[in-house]
Structure formats: structure tokens, C-alpha cells
Amino acid sequence: AKHLPPCPPKLPLIGNLHQLGHLPPRSLHDMSKKYGPIMLLQLGNVPTLVVSTADMAAEVLKTQDHIFSSRPALKVPKRLFYGGKDIAFAPYGEYWRQCRKLAALHLLSSKKVQSFRHIREEEVSRMIDLVSSKHTLGPIDMTDVFSFLSKQTICRISIGQHSAKEDWYKEIGAVIKECSLMMGSFNPGDYFAWLPWLSHLTGLEQKLNRTCEWLDRVLDTIIEKHTKELRGGEREECFVDIMLNLMEDETTDIDLGRDNIKAIIMDTFGAGTESISVTMNWVMAELIRNPKVMKKLQEQIRSIACSRSLIKEEDLTKMAHLKAVIKEALRLHPPGPLLVPRELIQDTTIKGYHIPCGALVLVNVWAIGRDPKIWEKPDDFRPERFLGSQVDYKGQDFELIPFGGGRRVCPGIGFSMPIVELAIANLLLRFDWSVADSWKAEEMNMEEVFGLTMGKKTKLYAVATPHYP
Numbered sequence: 001a002k003h004l005p006p007c008p009p010k011l012p013l014i015g016n017l018h019q020l021g022h023l024p025p026r027s028l029h030d031m032s033k034k035y036g037p038i039m040l041l042q043l044g045n046v047p048t049l050v051v052s053t054a055d056m057a058a059e060v061l062k063t064q065d066h067i068f069s070s071r072p073a074l075k076v077p078k079r080l081f082y083g084g085k086d087i088a089f090a091p092y093g094e095y096w097r098q099c100r101k102l103a104a105l106h107l108l109s110s111k112k113v114q115s116f117r118h119i120r121e122e123e124v125s126r127m128i129d130l131v132s133s134k135h136t137l138g139p140i141d142m143t144d145v146f147s148f149l150s151k152q153t154i155c156r157i158s159i160g161q162h163s164a165k166e167d168w169y170k171e172i173g174a175v176i177k178e179c180s181l182m183m184g185s186f187n188p189g190d191y192f193a194w195l196p197w198l199s200h201l202t203g204l205e206q207k208l209n210r211t212c213e214w215l216d217r218v219l220d221t222i223i224e225k226h227t228k229e230l231r232g233g234e235r236e237e238c239f240v241d242i243m244l245n246l247m248e249d250e251t252t253d254i255d256l257g258r259d260n261i262k263a264i265i266m267d268t269f270g271a272g273t274e275s276i277s278v279t280m281n282w283v284m285a286e287l288i289r290n291p292k293v294m295k296k297l298q299e300q301i302r303s304i305a306c307s308r309s310l311i312k313e314e315d316l317t318k319m320a321h322l323k324a325v326i327k328e329a330l331r332l333h334p335p336g337p338l339l340v341p342r343e344l345i346q347d348t349t350i351k352g353y354h355i356p357c358g359a360l361v362l363v364n365v366w367a368i369g370r371d372p373k374i375w376e377k378p379d380d381f382r383p384e385r386f387l388g389s390q391v392d393y394k395g396q397d398f399e400l401i402p403f404g405g406g407r408r409v410c411p412g413i414g415f416s417m418p419i420v421e422l423a424i425a426n427l428l429l430r431f432d433w434s435v436a437d438s439w440k441a442e443e444m445n446m447e448e449v450f451g452l453t454m455g456k457k458t459k460l461y462a463v464a465t466p467h468y469p
């Protein structure tokens with residue numbers, strides 16, 4: 001018999017599904033303490049490999065990355081992303097490779113990211129104005145502020161500044177919210193292949209059809225608008241324009257259709273918007289809960305700003321402390337705590353254990369971030385641990401992989417981080433922050449909620465006091 005990785009006791013039919021609970025990264029972490037860093041669970045009828053240490057993550061994301069780089073065809077993403085015509089859910093292969101290349105060269109290259117600098121600076125200063133206008137009214141809903149910033153910035157870059165003036169702009173927010181809820185919800189049909197009718201029974205099928213129709217209508221309107229009315233001229237170029245131009249360009253080897261463009265736009269909304277705002281929310285929550293860390297960071301930011309009232313992007317390179325704070329927040333609160341599920345495309349062995357082809361693969365980044373063998377006092381928020389350390393989140397250091405690693409590593413790192421850094425730096429430059437009077441900072445609610453991303457369960461309300469240099 002094949003020597004399979006350990007597995008907690010299973011129930012008939014459902015296997016280990018019932019043990020995932022409402023916070024799977026935490027439940028899986030607890031299981032791994034008992035069953036070890038590599039487990040093979042049975043979720044319904046899907047064998048699921050769960051790795052929970054940096055070494056095992058390196059095995060999956062580096063040593064054997066070439067066979068661990070596909071994605072499972074889960075029902076909801078498959079429908080919402082046009083049958084895997086996007087980047088994140090496309091199965092491993094030529095189509096995926098082409099899309100990655102397109103994104104790397106034309107959408108998310110460092111040159112492109114640089115060209116969006118004025119957008120980030122404008123949107124962040126708009127956020128500062130918003131906070132200034134609200135601070136006298138009491139604690140500010142920062143979760144809302146961050147969602148707004150992230151949505152504005154991503155929409156402006158992906159579908160254009162002019163979109164905000166359109167009737168359908170509000171609809172985008174609503175439809176994306178609906179999609180994100182559906183993505184985060186559990187679909188039994190994915191785990192019980194012999195029960196395809198289950199999704200009819202639960203109403204998922206009908207809901208999915210409705211959402212897909214709605215989504216497609218909104219995306220069609222967007223593309224229509226860009227094709228007919230708005231091409232050329234003096235306006236800011238967005239991702240839709242770039243892709244429409246590529247679609248017409250016969251000299252490129254990229255074969256793009258309308259559905260591909262829609263699916264890739266969905267990626268920027270789906271993969272980008274929520275993860276960026278969730279990151280900012282966690283960073284700010286940790287800073288407010290750790291006033292000493294906040295103070296030290298503010299001193300650095302304010303001394304770099306001298307008497308200026310705005311941090312610009314070129315200032316960020318000097319802010320070692322800020323980068324350490326963000327790394328520390330991503331260590332404790334990775335927005336994608338199990339990465340995006342992968343699928344193994346051939347039988348293999350890890351540590352002498354047999355792993356079957358077709359297994360779903362989850363990398364428990366959340367558990368790795370709290371591994372006491374790697375991190376001293378893992379539960380404490382201590383950004384100093386990253387000062388003078390070479391450890392970075394770009395996918396080379398497996399103890400810190402909030403963006404994954406290997407071939408499927410997040411292509412949006414360079415796109416996201418400047419937004420997060422610029423927003424936090426300016427909020428800390430211009431205001432002092434505290435929790436509402438009646439609470440104590442250290443008692444702040446840091447509970448999580450698991451869905452498309454793992455965010456803070458309760459909203460972050462904070463009191464902002466303007467700081468004058």
C-alpha cells in the first residue's frame with residue numbers, strides 16, 4: 001500500500017470537511033500541531049494536501065512547483081472568471097502562460113506601475129482630505145476609508161477615471177461585492193462530485209446564474225464604452241484600453257478575445273481590491289493596538305517629511321521602519337491565508353509520502369507566520385524583527401509568503417505595496433491615532449473572518465487627531 005501523509009480521523013462521505021470550522025487556517029493549524037507539517041485530508045471526495053511549515057511550502061512552491069502549479073476547477077470561480085479565462089484560475093498550461101506574460105509586460109510591469117504614480121498620490125491625498133473632513137465627528141470607520149481608497153485606485157487604473165462619472169459605476173461595487181461573497185462561500189458540489197444536483201438544492205446554481213448575468217452586463221457596458229466612445233484623446237490610459245489595443249495589434253502573439261479581457265479585469269477587482277484594503281486595515285489595527293510601535297514609526301515618517309505635509313513616493317525608499325511594520329502585519333494577517341488553492345497534476349512523493357495526482361493543495365501561510373520554530377514570540381507584533389533582516393515577501397523566503405511563491409506567485413506585489421505604503425505613511429504623518437475613549441488599545445477586537453480574503457471581523461473605528469509640525 002502507498003504510504004500516505006497523516007490524516008485526522010474522517011467521517012464517511014464528508015471526510016474531514018466538518019473539521020474546517022469557520023476559520024479553516026486556524027483549524028488546520030491546530031490539526032498540523034498534532035498530525036505534522038504535511039497532511040492529506042479528505043474533503044468530501046477530494047484528497048487535499050495541507051502543508052504548514054516553511055520547508056514543506058518550499059517543496060510545493062519551489063522544488064516541485066512545476067507539478068503543483070495548476071488550479072482546481074472550482075464551480076464559482078470557474079463561472080465568474082469565464083471558465084478560467086483569467087490568470088488566477090486558469091489551469092496550468094499555454095493559455096495561463098500567455099496571460100501571465102501579458103500581465104507582466106503590459107499591465108503590472110514596474111514601468112507601468114511607475115506610470116500610475118500620480119493616481120496613487122491623488123487618491124491618497126483625497127483619502128487624507130476625507131479623514132480631515134470627518135475627524136471632528138468622532139471615531140472614523142477606517143475599514144470603509146480603506147475600502148474606498150482601494151476600490152477607487154483599482155477602478156481608476158483598470159477601467160479608467162471617467163468610469164466614476166458613469167451611471168453604472170455604483171453597480172460595479174455592488175456586483176463585485178456579490179461575486180466576492182460567492183467566492184468566499186462554500187460550495188458543497190466542489191467536494192461531492194457524485195452530487196452535482198446539490199448546488200441546485202442549495203440555490204447556489206440559480207444565484208450564480210443571476211450574478212454571472214449581472215456581472216457580464218456590467219463588464220460588457222465597460223468594454224462597449226471603451227471601444228466606441230472613449231478611445232484615443234487625452235485621457236488616462238487604463239487596463240481595458242491597453243488590452244483592447246493589444247486585441248487589435250496583429251504584431252503581438254497574444255490572442256485576446258472579449259471574454260479574456262473581462263476575465264482579466266475581474267482578476268484585478270477580485271485579486272486586488274479586497275486584499276489591498278484588508279492589508280491596510282490590519283496594518284492600522286496593529287499600529288493602534290501597539291502605540292509604542294506607532295510612535296516610533298511616526299517619528300521616522302515625520303523626520304523624513306521635515307515640515308512638508310505630504311509624503312511622496314520617493315520618500316518611501318527611506319522608510320525601513322514602515323516596510324518592517326507592513327511585513328509584520330502580513331506575517332500575522334496574510335489576506336490569503338491558504339494562498340489560492342493549487343492542484344497537483346501528477347503523482348509525487350514528499351518526505352517519503354505518496355501524494356496522488358489531482359489533489360487539492362493548500363499552503364497554510366497563516367500557520368507558517370506563527371511557527372515558533374521560525375519566529376521568536378510569534379504572537380507579538382514586533383516589526384523590529386525585520387529591521388536589518390533580508391527576509392522579504394517576494395516569494396523567495398518561505399517563512400514569509402503572503403503572496404505565495406513559484407510560478408503562480410502573485411504578479412501584483414509591486415502594484416500593491418506602493419499603495420499600502422503611501423496610504424499608511426500619510427495617515428501617520430498627518431494624524432495621531434487612538435481607539436475610542438471607552439476602549440483600551442490592547443483590548444481591541446482582532447477576530448478574523450474567513451471568505452475570499454481573511455479580514456478583520458469587526459470594523460476598525462479610530463480617532464484621528466490632526467498633527468501640526
Ligand code: HEM
Pocket residue numbers: 087088089100267268271272273275276279334335336339340341342402403404405406407408409410411412413415416
Ligand atoms: C496586498 C495585496 C495582495 C495580496 C496579499 C495578494 C496575494 C496573492 C496570493 C496569495 C496569490 C496566490 C499565489 C499562489 O498561488 O502562490 C495571488 C495571486 C494572484 N494575484 Fe495577488 N495579492 C495582492 C494584490 C494583487 C493585485 C493588486 C493584483 C492585480 C492588480 C493581484 C493579482 C493576482 C493574480 C492575477 C494572481 C494569480 C496568479 C496566477 O495564478 O498565476 N494581486 N495573490
